[in-house]
Amino acid sequence: MKKTKISSILTPPILTVLAVLFVIPILLVFINSFKSKFYIIGTPFELPDKETFVGLSNYIKGLSTSGFFEAFLRSVFITVGSVILIVICTSMTAWYITRVKTVFTKMLYYLFVFSMVVPFQMVMYTMTFTVTSLNLDNPVGIIFVYLGFGAGLSVFMLSGFVKSVPNEIEEAAMIDGCTPLQTFFRVVFPILKPTAITVAILNAMWIWNDYLLPYLILGTGQKTVPVAIQISMQGAYGSVDWGGFMAMLVLAIIPIIVFYLSSQKYIIKGVVAGAVKG
Amino acid sequence: MATITFKNVVKTYEDGVTVIPDLNLEIKDKEFIILVGPSGCGKSTTLRMIAGLEEVSKGELYIGDRLVNKVAPKDRDIAMVFQSYALYPHMTVYKNMAFGLTLRKVPKKVIDEKVRAAAKILDIEKYLNRKPKALSGGQRQRVALGRAMVRDPAVFLLDEPLSNLDAKLRTEMRSQITKLHQRLQTTFVYVTHDQTEAMTMADRIVVMKDGIINQVDTPQELYNHPCNVFVAGFIGSPQMNFLEGRLKKDEKGYFVKIGYSIIRLPERMKPSAYEEERVILGIRPEDLNLDKNNGDSIEVKVELAEMMGSEIYVYSTFEGKKIIARIDSSEKIENGENIRLTLDTQKLHIFNAQTEELICD
Ligand SMILES: Nc1ncnc2c1ncn2[C@@H]1O[C@H](COP(=O)(O)OP(=O)(O)OP(=O)(O)O)[C@@H](O)[C@H]1O
Ligand SMILES: [Mg+2]
Numbered sequence: 001m002k003k004t005k006i007s008s009i010l011t012p013p014i015l016t017v018l019a020v021l022f023v024i025p026i027l028l029v030f031i032n033s034f035k036s037k038f039y040i041i042g043t044p045f046e047l048p049d050k051e052t053f054v055g056l057s058n059y060i061k062g063l064s065t066s067g068f069f070e071a072f073l074r075s076v077f078i079t080v081g082s083v084i085l086i087v088i089c090t091s092m093t094a095w096y097i098t099r100v101k102t103v104f105t106k107m108l109y110y111l112f113v114f115s116m117v118v119p120f121q122m123v124m125y126t127m128t129f130t131v132t133s134l135n136l137d138n139p140v141g142i143i144f145v146y147l148g149f150g151a152g153l154s155v156f157m158l159s160g161f162v163k164s165v166p167n168e169i170e171e172a173a174m175i176d177g178c179t180p181l182q183t184f185f186r187v188v189f190p191i192l193k194p195t196a197i198t199v200a201i202l203n204a205m206w207i208w209n210d211y212l213l214p215y216l217i218l219g220t221g222q223k224t225v226p227v228a229i230q231i232s233m234q235g236a237y238g239s240v241d242w243g244g245f246m247a248m249l250v251l252a253i254i255p256i257i258v259f260y261l262s263s264q265k266y267i268i269k270g271v272v273a274g275a276v277k278g
Numbered sequence: 279m280a281t282i283t284f285k286n287v288v289k290t291y292e293d294g295v296t297v298i299p300d301l302n303l304e305i306k307d308k309e310f311i312i313l314v315g316p317s318g319c320g321k322s323t324t325l326r327m328i329a330g331l332e333e334v335s336k337g338e339l340y341i342g343d344r345l346v347n348k349v350a351p352k353d354r355d356i357a358m359v360f361q362s363y364a365l366y367p368h369m370t371v372y373k374n375m376a377f378g379l380t381l382r383k384v385p386k387k388v389i390d391e392k393v394r395a396a397a398k399i400l401d402i403e404k405y406l407n408r409k410p411k412a413l414s415g416g417q418r419q420r421v422a423l424g425r426a427m428v429r430d431p432a433v434f435l436l437d438e439p440l441s442n443l444d445a446k447l448r449t450e451m452r453s454q455i456t457k458l459h460q461r462l463q464t465t466f467v468y469v470t471h472d473q474t475e476a477m478t479m480a481d482r483i484v485v486m487k488d489g490i491i492n493q494v495d496t497p498q499e500l501y502n503h504p505c506n507v508f509v510a511g512f513i514g515s516p517q518m519n520f521l522e523g524r525l526k527k528d529e530k531g532y533f534v535k536i537g538y539s540i541i542r543l544p545e546r547m548k549p550s551a552y553e554e555e556r557v558i559l560g561i562r563p564e565d566l567n568l569d570k571n572n573g574d575s576i577e578v579k580v581e582l583a584e585m586m587g588s589e590i591y592v593y594s595t596f597e598g599k600k601i602i603a604r605i606d607s608s609e610k611i612e613n614g615e616n617i618r619l620t621l622d623t624q625k626l627h628i629f630n631a632q633t634e635e636l637i638c639d
Contacts, residue, residue, distance in 0.1 A: 166362055166364065168360045168361075168362050168364035169364045169365075169366060171329075171331050171351075171358075171360070171364065172358065172360060172364040172365075172366075172425075173366070173377075174331070174350075174351045174352060175329060175330075175331075175351045175352060175356065175357065175358050175378075176352070176377050176378035176381060176425075176429075177352040177378055177381035177382055178352070178381060182381065186377075187366055190366075190368040191366075191367060193368070
């Protein structure tokens with residue numbers, strides 16, 4: 001009794017401090033993106049005032065930086081494409097390997113789980129080589145590579161949830177007249193939706209932010225947002241336009257935050273559903 | 279609209295266990311047939327074979343004249359109500375009921391009529407726009423029935439549809455399902471392990487044990503003329519009393535000697551082939567009565583007299599064996615006293631002690 005009381009007193013302040021620590025860098029970037037580039041390095045912690053405020057000019061500059069807008073569109077394309085492909089493919093896979101119990105599906109399941117613990121660096125070079133020789137080194141090809149990297153966690157999470165869906169619902173659907181595909185898309189998938197959205201958010205976040213894989217596969221010729229930002233930070237001869245840079249960072253952060261906030265209620269639902277029903 | 283015929287049907291699961299060794303059964307058109315039996319005896323398996331959810335390992339299964347061994351569930355013209363209701367959680371009640379028809383591309387207007395008609399019969403019109411999780415157990419049950427109803431199936435399959443409901447609701451739903459059967463005029467196959475359900479609803483009852491059909495008969499026949507000890511004990515509550523003894527004959531006729539007591543058989547029983555053999559004598563609790571005129575009776579020691587309201591269940595011992603009697607509640611019976619009971623010998627059942635099959639009743 002006493003213990004829970006102490007923890008319930010201590011938890012809010014600790015979480016508040018943590019939240020502030022997490023928010024500060026984002027806030028700093030946001031504040032500085034409205035300041036003139038000469039004041040960013042010198043006084044990063046000050047709010048913009050009359051003298052330092054430059055309105056949206058940093059954003060215009062950021063967007064006009066060579067290839068940033070293009071990179072933005074490319075990132076959106078890759079992220080959306082990968083997430084859709086991952087959600088559809090892995091939910092079907094999860095359904096299949098949970099419902100059809102054979103040695104093969106069991107092995108497949110462990111393979112997916114195992115793939116989660118393989119560090120990216122371990123497969124980096126062979127993977128890059130394979131991808132190039134398969135002509136997948138373009139924005140469409142990389143979607144399939146992401147499918148591979150995202151599948152482990154996604155299949156794992158989704159099959160946990162499929163297990164909690166009573167088989168009888170699917171049998172009822174079969175009797176009602178569903179083909180297996182209809183059973184999946186009209187009955188199973190809608191039930192999986194909360195978990196599928198959680199899976200979508202988790203994948204969207206890391207794919208959007210991923211730097212190494214696009215850098216290795218697409219190179220600097222077809223930049224994604226993280227690659228574009230990194231390149232512009234190097235600047236020409238060490239002279240970086242910090243104003244445009246901050247604006248680019250904000251633009252890179254916004255989509256993922258918007259996406260997260262709009263689907264946040266599903267994340268909690270999905271995680272809880274998985275937790276309660278095992 | 280459809281008969282169902284099992285011809286030497288065998289069901290073996292993937293793990294190699296044969297659950298149904300050899301099933302032969304003919305279910306008539308428009309019949310309300312109930313499968314009963316102890317847990318794990320293969321009732322659900324039988325039902326699921328009719329539904330097409332389990333494959334028939336060997337033998338032939340017909341619905342109507344059509345061999346359906348290889349026909350998919352959706353093409354069998356059946357509907358099923360599951361124990362867990364198995365409603366689609368993401369659809370409203372209306373959509374749940376309409377789903378089967380939507381898949382079959384029935385015109386929207388027809389679907390609407392059918393769903394509303396079914397909802398009216400089942401008294402769930404108010405809930406058509408709710409999701410299943412916002413309904414009580416009884417309401418969900420009715421939605422599940424409605425979902426089956428709108429399809430107008432040739433065969434209605436129900437697997438313990440009432441077992442998740444409380445006692446009062448169960449009684450209510452029982453009569454509703456009976457009425458539904460009369461109204462729909464289709465074949466109903468119903469699985470339960472509740473014998474009250476079986477006795478009250480069925481046209482015929484199939485009693486199964488270990489995947490083998492012991493007896494198929496009307497409730498009345500089953501109760502009055504069980505074909506073996508298992509059926510006799512399974513149907514009826516409290517259970518039929520079984521007393522093992524030796525069949526003997528003297529100048530007055532046949533009798534069974536149990537311990538030091540004897541029970542005379544009625545004149546019509548002449549099990550001559552079993553003289554001097556061990557037999558099991560079966561008598562239902564209601565066929566035992568207090569002996570008031572010192573006639574032909576047995577003496578028992580009362581262990582517990584349970585007042586049930588309309589009658590008293592008397593748990594007692596006779597020759598070291600337990601025996602239960604149902605006696606009019608106006609009688610006074612004390613725990614521990616000795617009382618004399620008469621047997622209604624017309625209602626005696628004699629079973630072979632070895633095979634447990636009926637000899638005569
Ligand atoms: N998928 C399966 N694989 C292997 N054995 C099974 C399977 N399904 C059922 N069985 C076995 O078949 C036997 C009969 O099962 P079934 O479900 O038909 O029993 P039941 O009569 O419906 O029992 P209950 O009254 O408990 O529902 C049981 O011994 C069960 O263990
Ligand atoms: Mg069962």
